[in-house]
Amino acid sequence: MNASVKETGAAGRPAVSIRDASKLYASSGGELNWAMTGVNLDIGEGEFVCAIGPSGCGKTTLLNTIAGFIQPTTGSVVAGGQPVTGPGADRGVVFQEYALFPWLTARRNIEFGLKMQGLDAPARRARAEELLALTGLSHAAGRYPFELSGGMRQRIAVARALATQPRVLLMDEPFAAIDALTRTSLQRELLRIWQELRLSVFFITHNIEEAVFLAQRVVVMSAHPGRIREIVDIDLPYPRNRADPAFGALYERISAAFAQNEEATA
Numbered sequence: 001m002n003a004s005v006k007e008t009g010a011a012g013r014p015a016v017s018i019r020d021a022s023k024l025y026a027s028s029g030g031e032l033n034w035a036m037t038g039v040n041l042d043i044g045e046g047e048f049v050c051a052i053g054p055s056g057c058g059k060t061t062l063l064n065t066i067a068g069f070i071q072p073t074t075g076s077v078v079a080g081g082q083p084v085t086g087p088g089a090d091r092g093v094v095f096q097e098y099a100l101f102p103w104l105t106a107r108r109n110i111e112f113g114l115k116m117q118g119l120d121a122p123a124r125r126a127r128a129e130e131l132l133a134l135t136g137l138s139h140a141a142g143r144y145p146f147e148l149s150g151g152m153r154q155r156i157a158v159a160r161a162l163a164t165q166p167r168v169l170l171m172d173e174p175f176a177a178i179d180a181l182t183r184t185s186l187q188r189e190l191l192r193i194w195q196e197l198r199l200s201v202f203f204i205t206h207n208i209e210e211a212v213f214l215a216q217r218v219v220v221m222s223a224h225p226g227r228i229r230e231i232v233d234i235d236l237p238y239p240r241n242r243a244d245p246a247f248g249a250l251y252e253r254i255s256a257a258f259a260q261n262e263e264a265t266a
């Protein structure tokens with residue numbers, strides 16, 4: 001049974017608008033693979049959207065398309081009213097693996113993108129100080145990545161992604177490699193930053209509980225080919241309580257959409 005697909009987000013011009021996007025990959029052996037087909041999705045200004053789905057269903061492909069790292073085979077992606085033709089300062093990206101430069105201190109990692117943008121040293125320094133304070137890492141500014149815990153490194157990765165003042169934050173399983181306790185505190189911090197900066201967030205996760213804790217809408221994807229199966233509204237107030245029966249009911253609903261995925265691909 002197919003659930004209805006609600007594809008539009010908040011009212012007004014969306015921060016990101018994806019229309020009929022698909023991606024065809026050719027493997028090195030010449031085999032063709034539709035990683036994603038017929039994806040329609042709006043991410044509203046200031047909206048928090050999570051994407052969830054089985055491995056290989058095209059989540060990263062979708063995120064990379066919004067980031068401008070890859071171009072869709074068909075369809076279009078518009079961000080801030082402009083067609084996406086490549087990466088841009090308006091879209092910050094955080095990956096699962098801490099993509100920090102090991103030879104730069106936390107502060108210099110944050111400043112890196114600003115240097116590329118041509119900001120002078122005092123302006124870079126001031127912006128880095130702001131972001132270190134925002135992510136609670138002012139005390140670690142002079143440390144190198146190997147001197148930071150996994151959670152601290154991911155905070156620096158978030159600070160670095162925010163340095164250019166993007167309107168959209170794209171996060172590809174950013175907390176997947178972090179221990180459970182640190183992960184819940186990073187989730188709370190991310191929500192605080194999201195609310196403070198009024199960003200739009202597109203966040204990929206394999207963890208249903210994480211999606212229900214964070215998102216206003218959860219996009220459930222199915223594989224072969226990757227497409228949107230269902231979009232679930234999470235209309236719970238923040239901060240959310242995992243013990244709330246309404247939380248549990250949404251968890252079950254998304255689990256059921258997963259089970260449909262498995263039946264469909266069995």
Ligand SMILES: Nc1ncnc2c1ncn2[C@@H]1O[C@H](COP(=O)(O)OP(=O)(O)OP(=O)(O)O)[C@@H](O)[C@H]1O
Pocket residue numbers: 025026027033034035053054055056057058059060061062226
């Ligand atoms: N550069 C590429 N060339 C060829 N095929 C690719 C490429 N990148 C991804 N694919 C294929 O596209 C499909 C979707 O991959 P993608 O990484 O987007 O999925 P995913 O949902 O993010 O997976 P996971 O949850 O395991 O990270 C997979 O079948 C994958 O093998």
